Structure formats: structure tokens, C-alpha cells
Amino acid sequence: MQPVISLTKVSAELGARPVLRGIDLAVYPGEVVALLGANGSGKSTAIRTIIGQVPLSGGSVELFGTARRRFRDWGRVGYVPQRTTAAGGVPATIREVVSSGRLSRTRFKILRKADREAVDRAIDAVGLADRAKDSVDALSGGQHQRVLIARALAAEPELLIMDEPMAGVDIESQEILAATLREQVAAGASVLLVLHELGPLEPLIDRAVVLRDGCVVHDGPPPRAVGQHALPGHDHVHPHTAAEPVRTGLLS
């Protein structure tokens, strides 16, 4: 099966500093892959090489089997950046911001009935239907994050790429986002997401790729740790019983 995302020996530098040192990463159709690792390990940079915001210094990136520099089908990809403000100082309603995510699917940048319905479904999916006419300036951080996710969903993408979608999001919003993601995956979407902890998304995750200092140090089942053990930086030093798998600082 052809991967929807494929990174082969990808290296990248930021300000002459090597940040990715030859990483391999593949996401197959229908898979949910979590990208984990400590602060500064290169997770965001890896995501940004995929969408073309950071140039490669070596290796290659393919999307849906096409070299990234030749890839034009961005309507198939929904991207949720690391938390920023969606408004950028310009007052806009939730519906306006989410509609902007649908433009990649339209001809001549005109939203037709089916497009408007997709926008409404995306707003509904993140539980903001009753606020659609509100300005995004009036939203909390977690609600804001839901708007960014709705904007990505509005294009009905086959592939969702999300950089820490749960950052700063309260548990109620996290549950809504987990339910939304579950529906997308049930409908056949593939997902690559940066996470700090697995949290409510844990049951959805098929595979975890862990970065450390710009290298992949684990690619396989997600760490099934709970509580403190799931947190990056946790060092697993206390003794284990024989039945318990040992995970020595996997995420640190």
C-alpha cells in the first residue's frame, strides 16, 4: 500500500543548526500516527517539512506518492498549525474563518451550497454551531483551537496534519476533538499529529513515532503508559515487576 505521507532520510537545518538528522516516517491510508518527543526534538520542524514551510537539506518527502515540490493537491490535506490566532487582528466570524478552509476545494473561489453545507458540518463537528456568527476574537484559547480544526475539516481532507491540537485545550474540548477525529478516521481519513501526551486520543492512535534530538528513536505501538509515565521527560527509574514492560525514558 502506498503511504499518504513518506519521509525518507529527511534532514533539515534551521539557522545552520541541524534539527532533523535523517528521519524516516510513513503514514499509511487510514492510519493515525502520533509524533512524540521532548521539547525541541524536532516534531514541529518535521511537520513543517511535510507541508513545505521548512526546506530539506537532505532526503525526500512525498505526499500521496508525489514528490512534495510537485504536489499541488492541497485540497486533500487539512493542516492545523501549532496554536496561533486564526484572526490575525482582522475581525472575522467563526463561519468566515472556517469557510476560508473550504476555498481549496472550490472553483473560482466561490462557495456553493455543497461548500456551505461542508462548512456547517465542520463547525457542528467541533461543537460551535451556536456560535458560528460570533467573532473569533471573543473565543477562548480552546474554542479558538476548535475553529482551526474546523477550518481544516471544512475541505473534507483525506489527510489531516495537526501540530499539537490539544495544547491549551480543556478536557471538555479535548473530548469533542477526540470524537471529531474518531469520525474522520471512521470515514477513512489518515492522521499525523504532534502530541505531548496521548490523553483522550490514546484509543485512536495506531502507531507512535518518537523523536529525540532530530532522530527517530521509536516507531511502533504507542507507549501504553498512564499518568506521569505518559509525559515526555518522565524518566523510568523505579523497579518493575517481570510482567510489566520496561519503557526507559522513551519520551524523554
Ligand SMILES: Nc1ncnc2c1ncn2[C@@H]1O[C@H](COP(=O)(O)OP(=O)(O)OP(=O)(O)O)[C@@H](O)[C@H]1O
Ligand atoms: N527558526 C528557527 N531558527 C533556529 N532554530 C530553530 C528555529 N525554529 C526552531 N528551532 C530549533 O529547532 C529545534 C526543534 O524545534 P521544533 O519546534 O521542531 O521542536 P518540537 O519538537 O516541535 O518542540 P516543542 O515540543 O517545544 O514544540 C529546537 O531546538 C529549536 O530551538
